[in-house]
Amino acid sequence: MDKGGDGIERKWAECNYCLDLLAVDPNRNGTTSINKHFNGCKLNPDNIPKQVDDKQQKLSFTKAPNGEGHVYTWKHDDTRIQLALLGLFTIGELPFKFIENEAFIEFVNALNGRVKLPSRHKISRDVVSFYLMERQKLYKHLSNPKTAIHLTTDT
Incomplete structure (x- = not known):
């Protein structure tokens, strides 16, 4: 006052x-x-202006199980995060409702506060396009003449 x-x-x-x-x-x-x-x-x-922040890379440090450390650059990439999230739900066979779990939301925000989590309905729709994209990659890999497939059976 x-x-x-x-x-x-x-x-x-x-x-x-x-x-x-x-x-x-x-x-x-x-x-x-x-x-x-x-x-x-x-x-x-x-x-923070999008064009400036997207170009700015940050340093990150990881420690390998053998005790060696590695420094690498990291930058926020929404597409990469989206694909990693889809991989988490498909490979980990998690239910789509898990994305609304309070502990998961808190965990994601602790890792990177700029991540906007999609709804469970959007994730379920995105999984279909993720599957089609991965299937296309597999077709491309298998259609390469240098690709060899070896099948064995054990009876």
Whole structure:
């Protein structure tokens, strides 16, 4: 709260990211100033420009079971995440309802907060296209003349 030069008391809010003061008096401004500022605040991590963030790679470190460590670059890739999620549900034979499990959602958000999980209905539709794509890859691989298939039977 703040009294201006005219003696009228006004309400202000402070941005969590850049600490700017915003007018939030419900009789004069409403929440318009907050919404506009939140969507345009340069320090808000949700407002990182897509083209800049997609080009920026991050370093990641993994440790192998034998104790050796490896450093590699990583960047957020929605397509790769979607395919990995489809692989998890098809290869792991998980029920589609599992994607709505609170513990799974929390786990995914802990790994990468930018991942937007699809609904169970979207996953079930995407599995069909995933199957057709994988089948096409198999046909292409088997149609290669250098591909050999060896079948054995044990009786």
